[in-house]
Amino acid sequence: xxxxxxxxxxxxxxxxxxxxxxxxxxxxxxxxxxxxxxxxxxxxxxxxxxxxxxxxxxxxxxxxxxxxxxxxxxxxxxxxxxxxxxxxxxxxxxxxxxxxxxxxxxxxxxxxxxxxxxxxxxxxxxxxxxxxxxxxxxxxxxxxxxxxxxxxxxxxxxxxxxxxxxxxxxxxxxxxxxxxxxxxxxxxxxxxxxxxxxxxxxxxxxxxxxxxxxxxxxxxxxxxxxxxxxxxxxxxxxxxxxxxxxxxxxxxxxxxxxxxxxxxxxxxxxxxxxxxxxxxxxxxxxxxxxxxxxxxxxxxxxxxxxxxxxxxxxxxxxxxxxxxxxxxxxxxxxxxxxxxxxxxxxxxxxxxxxxxxxxxxxxxxxxxxxxxxxxxxxxxxxxxxxxxxxxxxxxxxxxxxxxxxxxxxxxxxxx
Numbered sequence: 001x002x003x004x005x006x007x008x009x010x011x012x013x014x015x016x017x018x019x020x021x022x023x024x025x026x027x028x029x030x031x032x033x034x035x036x037x038x039x040x041x042x043x044x045x046x047x048x049x050x051x052x053x054x055x056x057x058x059x060x061x062x063x064x065x066x067x068x069x070x071x072x073x074x075x076x077x078x079x080x081x082x083x084x085x086x087x088x089x090x091x092x093x094x095x096x097x098x099x100x101x102x103x104x105x106x107x108x109x110x111x112x113x114x115x116x117x118x119x120x121x122x123x124x125x126x127x128x129x130x131x132x133x134x135x136x137x138x139x140x141x142x143x144x145x146x147x148x149x150x151x152x153x154x155x156x157x158x159x160x161x162x163x164x165x166x167x168x169x170x171x172x173x174x175x176x177x178x179x180x181x182x183x184x185x186x187x188x189x190x191x192x193x194x195x196x197x198x199x200x201x202x203x204x205x206x207x208x209x210x211x212x213x214x215x216x217x218x219x220x221x222x223x224x225x226x227x228x229x230x231x232x233x234x235x236x237x238x239x240x241x242x243x244x245x246x247x248x249x250x251x252x253x254x255x256x257x258x259x260x261x262x263x264x265x266x267x268x269x270x271x272x273x274x275x276x277x278x279x280x281x282x283x284x285x286x287x288x289x290x291x292x293x294x295x296x297x298x299x300x301x302x303x304x305x306x307x308x309x310x311x312x313x314x315x316x317x318x319x320x321x322x323x324x325x326x327x328x329x330x331x332x333x334x335x336x337x338x339x340x341x342x343x344x345x346x347x348x349x350x351x352x353x354x355x356x357x358x359x360x361x362x363x364x365x366x367x368x369x370x371x372x373x374x375x376x377x378x379x380x381x382x383x384x385x386x387x388x389x390x391x392x393x394x395x396x397x398x399x400x401x402x403x404x405x406x407x408x409x410x411x412x413x414x415x
Contacts, residue, residue: 108355122140140207221252232265253307257311259337263317308334313402321344
């Protein structure tokens with residue numbers, strides 16, 4: 001099974017992360033056009049193909065396998081499923097947890113996922129590496145999941161009649177939880193805090209992907225708080241609106257909470273950093289030969305000139321780490337929490353002409369100062385771990401030691 005950090009909003013989920021991460025990849029906006037001849041198996045001689053994988057021996061072996069299956073396999077088969085299995089298997093052979101083949105239906109959902117609107121139940125999840133279960137990370141306010149009393153840390157063990165397997169990919173589980181608006185999905189939930197299983201039936205509905213929430217965390221010192229759960233297409237606008245609203249209330253300092261944020265779209269995090277930073281480099285990408293593919297910079301049009309704290313943990317990944325590293329290296333924010341995940345590679349989603357697509361790792365990204373954070377992460381300026389008896393109900397409360405330390409730091413900076 002692919003044990004990688006991924007987050008989704010279930011329904012027409014936000015793909016995390018980039019992901020996994022998400023999520024989907026934060027470089028989804030780097031998509032390139034591909035060309036797939038839907039009759040390639042019959043007319044491969046018409047392709048300008050110089051590869052070594054699909055040779056005559058491979059085609060003969062595939063034909064033999066198909067004949068054996070047709071003759072001996074007990075159950076019915078689908079030509080379309082078998083073909084998709086071939087394509088997926090080729091990508092699976094890369095042994096890259098972030099690479100994936102998307103059927104036309106899956107790719108259509110992927111595009112919907114990053115649009116900021118979706119039909120689903122409204123819960124961000126990650127995958128448990130040992131069981132394959134989907135673990136709730138955060139619940140969208142007033143969503144079907146919230147009304148069904150799903151809580152952070154709940155484990156989704158069964159979807160309708162399907163019992164989740166350790167080998168299941170999170171992408172596959174999300175497609176099973178998604179569905180048409182107004183239809184029901186039944187989930188079997190295990191709640192560790194109660195050591196009990198229970199079953200809930202939830203009606204899917206059209207939701208806006210609210211990846212940003214905010215409030216004035218200290219009304220006396222006017223310390224604002226903004227939480228970002230993922231970087232999708234509308235996150236930049238929501239983030240700016242949140243900060244501007246807090247500024248209109250007299251905000252003197254800002255705490256940005258990126259804990260358990262798996263990342264998302266590169267264009268979104270670049271726009272958000274541009275809003276926060278002075279002019280200069282935000283992030284750059286290199287290919288496998290060390291060639292610089294692209295450099296993203298902030299302009300001098302605007303900068304948030306306020307004391308800032310960024311909260312992170314071991315599940316803050318990808319685009320979250322781009323923002324964290326940039327704010328840290330420019331010296332405009334104090335990083336509080338735990339070392340981040342360490343996803344410093346770029347995935348590109350490459351559409352094919354039949355409506356399908358592939359996601360491949362195509363580059364590595366580097367921080368403004370040229371640091372490679374892949375499998376290393378970004379270290380906090382102030383390391384703070386949560387207490388062992390911390391639960392999801394303690395979020396933003398007295399036992400949320402990271403949140404409390406962030407307030408302490410900012411209170412010391414505000415006159």
